[in-house]
Amino acid sequence: MNFELTEDQREIKRTARDWLAARYPIARVREIALDGAADDTWDEVVELGWPEITDFGMVELAVVAEELGASLAPTPLASHWAARLLHPELEGRGTVAMWDEGGTDPAASTMDGPAGTKIAVPAAEGADVFIVTASGGRHFAVPSSAATVEPARALDPTRPLSTVTFDGAGEELSGDHFGRAWHAIAVAAAAESVGVAARVTAMSVQYAKERKQFDRPIGSYQAVSHACAQMFLETEGARNVVLWAAWALDHDPDAAFMAANSAKAYASDAAVNVCRSALQVHGGIGFTWEHDLHLFLKRAEANARAFGDSTWHREQVAAAHL
Amino acid sequence: MDLTLSPAEEEFRDTLRAWIADHHPGREPDGDEASFTFRRDWQRALNERGWAGLTWPTEYGGAGATQIEQAILFEEFARARAPQLANVLGLTMGGPTVIAHGTDEQKERFLAPILSADEIWCQGFSEPESGSDLASLKTKAVLDGDAYVVTGQKVWTTYAHHSKWCMLLARTNPDAPKHRGLTYFLLDMEQDGVEVRPLVQITGEAEFNELFIDGARIPVENVVGGVDNGWRVAITTLMHERAGLAFALQARVQVALSELADELKGTKDPLIRQRFAQVAIEAQVLRLLAYRGLTSAAKGGEPGPEGSLGKWLWADLNQALTTLGLDARGPAGQLVDDVWTYRFLRARANSIEGGTTEILKNIVAERVLGLPRA
Ligand SMILES: Cc1cc2nc3c(=O)[nH]c(=O)nc-3n(C[C@H](O)[C@H](O)[C@H](O)COP(=O)(O)OP(=O)(O)OC[C@H]3O[C@@H](n4cnc5c(N)ncnc54)[C@H](O)[C@@H]3O)c2cc1C
Numbered sequence: 001m002n003f004e005l006t007e008d009q010r011e012i013k014r015t016a017r018d019w020l021a022a023r024y025p026i027a028r029v030r031e032i033a034l035d036g037a038a039d040d041t042w043d044e045v046v047e048l049g050w051p052e053i054t055d056f057g058m059v060e061l062a063v064v065a066e067e068l069g070a071s072l073a074p075t076p077l078a079s080h081w082a083a084r085l086l087h088p089e090l091e092g093r094g095t096v097a098m099w100d101e102g103g104t105d106p107a108a109s110t111m112d113g114p115a116g117t118k119i120a121v122p123a124a125e126g127a128d129v130f131i132v133t134a135s136g137g138r139h140f141a142v143p144s145s146a147a148t149v150e151p152a153r154a155l156d157p158t159r160p161l162s163t164v165t166f167d168g169a170g171e172e173l174s175g176d177h178f179g180r181a182w183h184a185i186a187v188a189a190a191a192e193s194v195g196v197a198a199r200v201t202a203m204s205v206q207y208a209k210e211r212k213q214f215d216r217p218i219g220s221y222q223a224v225s226h227a228c229a230q231m232f233l234e235t236e237g238a239r240n241v242v243l244w245a246a247w248a249l250d251h252d253p254d255a256a257f258m259a260a261n262s263a264k265a266y267a268s269d270a271a272v273n274v275c276r277s278a279l280q281v282h283g284g285i286g287f288t289w290e291h292d293l294h295l296f297l298k299r300a301e302a303n304a305r306a307f308g309d310s311t312w313h314r315e316q317v318a319a320a321h322l
Numbered sequence: 323m324d325l326t327l328s329p330a331e332e333e334f335r336d337t338l339r340a341w342i343a344d345h346h347p348g349r350e351p352d353g354d355e356a357s358f359t360f361r362r363d364w365q366r367a368l369n370e371r372g373w374a375g376l377t378w379p380t381e382y383g384g385a386g387a388t389q390i391e392q393a394i395l396f397e398e399f400a401r402a403r404a405p406q407l408a409n410v411l412g413l414t415m416g417g418p419t420v421i422a423h424g425t426d427e428q429k430e431r432f433l434a435p436i437l438s439a440d441e442i443w444c445q446g447f448s449e450p451e452s453g454s455d456l457a458s459l460k461t462k463a464v465l466d467g468d469a470y471v472v473t474g475q476k477v478w479t480t481y482a483h484h485s486k487w488c489m490l491l492a493r494t495n496p497d498a499p500k501h502r503g504l505t506y507f508l509l510d511m512e513q514d515g516v517e518v519r520p521l522v523q524i525t526g527e528a529e530f531n532e533l534f535i536d537g538a539r540i541p542v543e544n545v546v547g548g549v550d551n552g553w554r555v556a557i558t559t560l561m562h563e564r565a566g567l568a569f570a571l572q573a574r575v576q577v578a579l580s581e582l583a584d585e586l587k588g589t590k591d592p593l594i595r596q597r598f599a600q601v602a603i604e605a606q607v608l609r610l611l612a613y614r615g616l617t618s619a620a621k622g623g624e625p626g627p628e629g630s631l632g633k634w635l636w637a638d639l640n641q642a643l644t645t646l647g648l649d650a651r652g653p654a655g656q657l658v659d660d661v662w663t664y665r666f667l668r669a670r671a672n673s674i675e676g677g678t679t680e681i682l683k684n685i686v687a688e689r690v691l692g693l694p695r696a
Pocket of ligand 1: 453
């Protein structure tokens with residue numbers, strides 16, 4: 001029984017953190033997300049081998065995903081991972097098209113084959129392959145030539161979303177890996193939320209130490225310090241449950257699916273709670289476009305709704321028990 | 323990362339499981355005396371097997387086992403719905419404190435009877451005027467020859483009515499700053515000058531008591547950890563209380579959860595389903611937090627302020643769980659039942675006993691996050 005990351009996993013974490021800090025300082029994230037600058041690191045990402053980290057192990061994936069979330073890097077890496085988990089032989093860069101217009105259940109598309117429209121497709125522009133869900137739990141790999149991409153207005157500007165219409169071409173995927181893949185995708189998304197929660201907790205604690213009102217740091221007021229303590233509790237809790245789920249997907253199949261649903265539900269809520277509370281701790285400055293907090297908040301809110309929201313994942317947990 | 327048990331740990335679990343199955347004494351009888359005797363017999367059986375002080379050093383009657391094995395024991399006990407141990411405060415707090423700060427003579431004298439439940443322990447910290455602000459306590463101890471003479475009042479003293487020894491925190495130096503003038507004593511409860519009066523709780527039981535101390539004598543050899551050093555020693559007790567209890571109690575949460583799952587099986591009510599799932603998830607979060615704590619404790623040292631997180635989360639969770647148990651009964655929740663009424667009422671104390679949730683949040687904010695003191 002040991003919760004420590006291995007030396008290799010720590011090394012992966014360090015590498016990811018350093019690289020992300022170098023390529024995606026928050027000022028650069030803002031240029032890409034808000035000012036329309038091009039994100040140009042994909043070739044480097046490929047060279048680092050990160051698109052294939054899904055083959056490595058889930059804990060490794062979760063560790064990198066947490067760093068990705070903490071940096072808010074506007075790279076298409078996460079949606080590529082999702083595609084690759086569903087379609088391990090995928091060539092080029094992939095993404096996932098799962099949401100029917102008006103659909104609410106991530107596991108129940110009513111689309112009849114790869115023909116029709118999907119909304120909220122992440123990183124669709126420039127993707128080579130779309131993994132498209134259809135009725136009866138079917139999955140199709142659709143080349144970009146069969147897709148029409150219409151950029152949508154995304155809540156989270158660091159992660160572009162599109163409405164994509166598919167013309168019916170595409171190859172059906174087969175295998176019995178889809179259940180595991182969707183749970184792994186949920187865990188990766190949950191890990192990103194942990195990264196957001198951890199960074200925003202640290203920002204809030206820092207601010208609570210520096211900002212003075214009534215001649216005292218605001219962190220000396222319990223309404224503020226207890227809010228920070230709550231952020232810390234939820235962040236730590238979320239990280240533990242994400243690591244457990246990631247580990248279970250590779251080592252404990254009996255517990256893995258419930259662990260993954262638990263991780264996505266808890267981490268989604270944690271990141272959202274932390275960011276909302278952080279806004280309160282920051283006062284007016286946190287409400288400005290200029291401050292970075294809104295970028296984290298929007299990522300947390302969007303990520304909480306991607307790949308099934310916490311209500312949906314909780315219902316899966318309930319179904320397993322009840 | 324490896325969340326599996328080692329072969330040795332698995333073997334321990336299997337041996338333990340078989341032993342519990344053979345020795346489980348069945349349902350606890352009603353009534354304070356009968357239930358106490360029942361719990362004492364159970365602890366004695368466990369001690370004869372060498373497992374009452376599982377993690378204690380072997381020279382003091384322990385088994386020298388790891389924290390992980392202790393965790394396994396708690397989980398197996400909870401799973402089997404084994405009775406509580408009679409001397410829970412001695413085992414989880416008093417003993418570890420004597421092991422950490424006591425003299426060799428004290429270890430020789432006090433540890434074995436804790437394990438055998440021949441001598442029950444209680445914790446005399448809180449006073450009517452000093453709860454959260456424990457260091458402000460007023461009970462005073464004055465040296466008179468080779469003994470301290472103690473006068474004051476303690477309150478909420480759990481199991482005082484069964485106890486031989488009391489972990490007593492008293493003021494020995496009224497002139498020192500409040501944290502520096504306290505001494506940690508072991509008070510013999512069987513003497514004139516110590517009077518125990520039961521306090522009935524909202525559940526109707528009387529687990530805790532008022533303690534009136536008027537001229538009781540404590541020989542100097544019953545000072546633990548040095549005169550005026552009581553605050554540090556008390557912190558050891560409190561850290562063990564929070565870390566240890568959070569673990570034992572998280573195991574019991576899992577059991578209550580599975581009982582609730584049986585009761586709610588098949589329910590269609592989406593709100594009840596959501597609340598149940600949230601509690602089930604938080605129970606996992608608590609379990610993982612406890613295991614994570616063990617990973618750091620295994621690397622040596624005493625439980626740290628992180629133990630406060632577990633105690634805090636447990637209180638929130640157990641209150642949510644027991645409230646759900648009551649709510650799920652619908653209008654029948656107006657009537658007293660055999661299970662959830664008691665659990666719901668008892669859980670109200672979870673965010674008060676062993677340090678209130680507000681105090682635990684202060685500890686996390688100040689000691690873990692480094693925020694300025696309120
Ligand atoms: C079931 C039960 C068993 C117990 N067993 C024992 C025992 O065996 N031995 C023993 O010594 N004690 C025992 N206690 C006592 C327990 O430790 C105290 O009740 C607890 O420390 C709180 O003290 P208090 O009751 O005086 O409340 P107070 O300290 O008066 O607190 C009242 C309220 O004020 C809040 N508050 C106080 N200070 C602050 C602050 N600085 N910041 C924010 N909020 C604050 C508290 O959180 C609480 O909500 C037991 C209590 C219970 C309920």
